[in-house]
Amino acid sequence: MIWRRTDPVRSISDISNVEALIRHIKNLVPIPDGHLSLITGRCRAQYFPKKAHLLHQEEFAKQVHFILQGCVRTYVFDYNGVEHTLSFSMEDYWFGDLQSFIRNTPASFNIQALEDTHVLSISQRDWEELLAEVPEFVSYTRILFRNTMFSHENRILQGLSYTAEERYRRFLAAYPTLPQRISQKHIASYLGITPEFLSMLRKKIKG
Amino acid sequence: MIWRRTDPVRSISDISNVEALIRHIKNLVPIPDGHLSLITGRCRAQYFPKKAHLLHQEEFAKQVHFILQGCVRTYVFDYNGVEHTLSFSMEDYWFGDLQSFIRNTPASFNIQALEDTHVLSISQRDWEELLAEVPEFVSYTRILFRNTMFSHENRILQGLSYTAEERYRRFLAAYPTLPQRISQKHIASYLGITPEFLSMLRKKIKG
DNA sequence: CGGATCGTTGATCAACTTCAACGGTCGTGG
């Protein structure tokens, strides 16, 4: 198995534009260009190198982020210090500790870049002002929350319904390119199993 | 252990009013009374006796519901016919297969009354018209989705972080009165374990 | 080059399931 990354990493100047976000918004809600620029005008391009932490639990999440290029994981430590990965986010995903961001409470999650990652970020104040000023932004975030809700439902059901092996097979089917980008221990922590057991499953599946 | 229900079941005429819903909305968004009545005007009171199904998977969810009195469970059958309970809903909860309701796709979920249950229901058309006519309804549902999203995150993390025994303890702490209202096999299917194993946990915990 | 981390393997152990059996309770039809 070759673990070489196949996606070319574009240069910063290539990707610190807002085209990807504009496409993403237009895909979900009809919106005049004037309102689009109100949104993109409040976005700030940021870069995080691989392994950097964007957020530690107990901090206050001051921003949420839209990924232009790269990959991050959102995780927690449980009561005996074991990491559990809630989600991976990659290109065209919004991520952040929304609960902390919206309610202004200490974050429950840690967020870490798994690759060199370029994002567009929105601050709490800009978020609230966009909600007040741009009705399409209300609809847009409403749809984002809704979709996140649906995918969480599916994740809960997979946890209830399937064995670790089946969950891994489904993970591969849903995210065929992710295993080439992130380490197995993170996949294991996403699936809710140990790295050792994932290793065994891989051996078994290969045949 | 006494399984008698302690809550008095009010008569239909008592509860087919909209006070509970009005309180629920006012708790989440500021809204003038005129707009409130636009919402409540589109609600229809319905009654489902214990064990009745409100929705079967593959059907189309034509309504979502707000519980005035009673309790329902939302569940699926997995690939070998085992039931898994996604959620219980009781007084002051909205429930329904939102994915089916909003996207007009076949439902993934089954929904069944676990007690005689009184609800207020909204149809798809009324839902959409409320979104178009009442800005507070957009905010209200946006907050509902958001909160559901947060509670789903917590549920995913509990599934990843805790053993069955700890999940059961947490379930008891979060819903102390629910075990008196619903059967253990449903709790087991919510926790993702077999009724036999839950029975063992209960024996162990009692000491 | 060197240290830390990663993926793998194997042995042992804990968590949870499966299957079968039994008494109790509930709802239903007579």
Next chain:
DNA sequence: CCACGACCGTTGAAGTTGATCAACGATCCG
């Protein structure tokens, strides 16, 4: 109102799934 059948919760034995611990080579990165 009773009798019956169906379902429920419980128990125990045996089996499966997945965790833990320790060890080892490979790889990455400084």
